[in-house]
Amino acid sequence: MTLDTTLLDHVAIVLMEPKFPENIGSAARAAWNMGISRLIVVGSDSPDPERMAMMATHKAAHLLENMELHDNLETALAPFSRVVGTTARRGRQRIREKGPREVVSEIMPLLPDNDVAFLFGPEDRGLTNDDLKYCHLLSAVPTADFSSLNLAQAVAIHCYEIYQGIVHCQKGAAQSPRLATTFELEGMYHQLEKTLLTIDFLQDKSQIYYMNNIRQFFGRMRLSPKDASIIRSICRQFLSFKDAGLSRKK
C-alpha cells in the first residue's frame, strides 16, 4: 500500500521552552518516524546543535536544520488554525482533555485545509494556563498514577496517533490472507490420521477422540495452504520412511 502522506505537511510539533536540547532531537526523530517534518521551538536561547543532533540521528537532521525558532508562543502559533495543547494535569478552568486518539480523529477531517499545531510544554511544569489559552483542544495521554511522561515520548505517542489516523483514513479493504480450503484441510487430516494410526498413536477406542482434538487445534490455527502442505509432506515422508524400513526388514 502506498500512503498519501501529504496531509502530514499540515501538522507541526511545537515545543514550548524545552529545557534539554536532547529532547528536541528526540522529538525530531519521533516526528520524522511518522512523516512529520515541521518542528517549531519557542524559547529565548538557541538550543545546542550537537546535543540535539545526537538524539535526532542523521535521518532526522533536516528537521533540526529547518526548525523554526520563536521567542514567543503567539508568533509561533500564528499560522495555525487549530492548536492542540498536550497536558498531563487536570486543572480547573481548562477545556476537558481528551485522549490523543480522540483528538486526532477530530483533527483528521480538518487536515486537508488547515494547519494544525501540537503544542508540548516544558519538561518540568507543562503548559501554563496562559499557554493553554491558544489551544482549541486538549490532549492528555491516559496513564496510570505516574502521569508525567518524558517529553519526547509524549511527542512520539501523539505522532504515532497522527500517523495511525492517516493510515486508517486511507485504508481500503483490509488485505486478508488466503486460508487453506476444506479440500486442502481434509487431505491433510486424512494423511495425518493414516500416520497416527501407523504408529499406534490412535487406537480404535481413542481414534475419534484424538482426531477431534487434533482437528480442533488445527481448526483454531487458520492454516495457510502452505502450512497444510508442509504437514502433509511430513506425514508422507514418515510413511515412506516406514515403508523403506519395512522393506529393508524383509
Added chain:
Amino acid sequence: MTLDTTLLDHVAIVLMEPKFPENIGSAARAAWNMGISRLIVVGSDSPDPERMAMMATHKAAHLLENMELHDNLETALAPFSRVVGTTARRGRQRIREKGPREVVSEIMPLLPDNDVAFLFGPEDRGLTNDDLKYCHLLSAVPTADFSSLNLAQAVAIHCYEIYQGIVHCQKGAAQSPRLATTFELEGMYHQLEKTLLTIDFLQDKSQIYYMNNIRQFFGRMRLSPKDASIIRSICRQFLSFKDAGLSRKK
C-alpha cells in the same frame, strides 16, 4: 472511573541486550507511566545504575531495583506463555507483523491467565531471527520511510497501547485459556525436531528453514499445555515405534 490495573501485572517489558543504560531507564519510566512494573534485561553486563536512574526518574526507580537480569533469552522468556517480538524490519521467513494496537487486542483476552512478554531488540540492529524464534506474534509500529524508532519510544508506544487496551476492555473480561509456556513449547519443539530428523524430513540444509516454519505455525496456534503434550507424546510414540522396528530388524 477506577480502573482495575491488576491485569498489568501479567505484562513484562523485556529488553534484549540494550546498549545504552539511559534507554533502560527511559523504558522503565514509560512502562511505569502505563502501570507496568516488570522489567527484564537480557545481557552479559550489569548496566550502569546511575545512567539508568537519571532517565527513569525517582518515580520509576523501583522498576530498576526489581529489574531481572538474565544472560540468556530463553531463560528470560521461560515463564511467559505469549511473547510479542517488536520489529521494524520486514524480512522473509517472518511471521506477518501487525501494528501494536492489533497485537494488544489479541493479547488482551489472554491476560487474566497468562503472562505476556513484549520483547525489544538492541538499538542498532533489532531482534535477530534467532531471537524471533521465541515470539508468537510480531508487532511493528507503522511508520513513514524512516522506520527506526528510538528504543524507549518504541517501548512507550507499546505500553501506551497496552494501557489503552486495558481501559477499553474493562467491560467484563472474556475468559481466556491458559496457554503453553515457552518452557513447555521448547520441550515440544525439541522432541519434534528429533522426530523430523529421524525421518529425514529435516536435512542439514533445510533444517533451520523448516523448523522456523514449524515454529511459526505452532506459534500462531496458541497451543494449550495439553496440546503441547499431545504433540510431544505423538513424537515419543513415533520414536519408540521406530526403535521397536529397528530392534525387530536385528
